[in-house]
Amino acid sequence: NAGVMQNPRHLVRRRGQEARLRCSPVKGHSHVYWYRQLPEEGLKFMVYLQKENIIDESGMPKERFSAEFPKEGPSILRIQQVVRGDSAAYFCASSPPSNSNYGYTFGSGTRLTVV
Amino acid sequence: GENVEQHPSTLSVQEGDSAVIKCTYSDSASNYFPWYKQELGKRPQLIIDIRSNVGEKKDQRIAVTLNKTAKHFSLHITETQPEDSAVYFCAATSGNTPLVFGKGTRLSVIA
Numbered sequence: 126n127a128g129v130m131q132n133p134r135h136l137v138r139r140r141g142q143e144a145r146l147r148c149s150p151v152k153g154h155s156h157v158y159w160y161r162q163l164p165e166e167g168l169k170f171m172v173y174l175q176k177e178n179i180i181d182e183s184g185m186p187k188e189r190f191s192a193e194f195p196k197e198g199p200s201i202l203r204i205q206q207v208v209r210g211d212s213a214a215y216f217c218a219s220s221p222p223s224n225s226n227y228g229y230t231f232g233s234g235t236r237l238t239v240v
Numbered sequence: 241g242e243n244v245e246q247h248p249s250t251l252s253v254q255e256g257d258s259a260v261i262k263c264t265y266s267d268s269a270s271n272y273f274p275w276y277k278q279e280l281g282k283r284p285q286l287i288i289d290i291r292s293n294v295g296e297k298k299d300q301r302i303a304v305t306l307n308k309t310a311k312h313f314s315l316h317i318t319e320t321q322p323e324d325s326a327v328y329f330c331a332a333t334s335g336n337t338p339l340v341f342g343k344g345t346r347l348s349v350i351a
Contacts, residue, residue: 160341
């Protein structure tokens with residue numbers, strides 16, 4: 126069991142470019158959550174997905190941010206036209222079908238730096 | 241929606257002393273309260289959790305207490321060691337919505 130795999134670990138983008146973050150959940154987990162962590166701050170919920178469905182995107186900015194969890198392949202968090210304020214650590218977590226909002230396992234995160 | 245407040249934001253203790261971190265929550269429907277430890281540059285890792293049908297849970301040097309009436313829960317670490325130094329996050333959920341986290345407590349254990 127490889128756990129939650131996120132890549133890349135570090136990502137540098139220039140302002141205006143697109144950032145694409147990937148998350149492969151624990152094998153057998155069907156729920157994926159994305160959280161953003163700014164320096165010296167807590168984990169802010171962004172979006173909750175199941176396969177091919179967005180369940181809750183109440184924490185995601187309306188502009189430039191999107192997420193998907195296709196039937197095959199990893200979940201993707203996409204940030205278009207990045208700005209300096211998007212610099213943060215983005216963590217993905219997954220949970221099994223029987224424990225949808227309990228027992229999260231986190232990935233190691235992607236640290237996005239916008240220059 | 242749920243709101244979780246966590247105190248203190250930083251905590252320094254001497255090695256061997258106890259550390260206590262407190263959290264309050266707003267949604268009386270919340271029934272699951274995990275605690276995560278995050279070492280510098282690493283992923284948050286679940287260290288202990290408690291459900292609303294119990295008032296206390298212990299795992300070696302770590303314990304969590306829950307007061308449903310007052311809507312607060314606390315993490316207790318006894319006999320602290322330098323490797324306990326990290327940022328600790330509390331969280332809450334009713335099960336119907338994603339976990340809501342506190343802002344974290346940076347614990348420093350001084351040898």
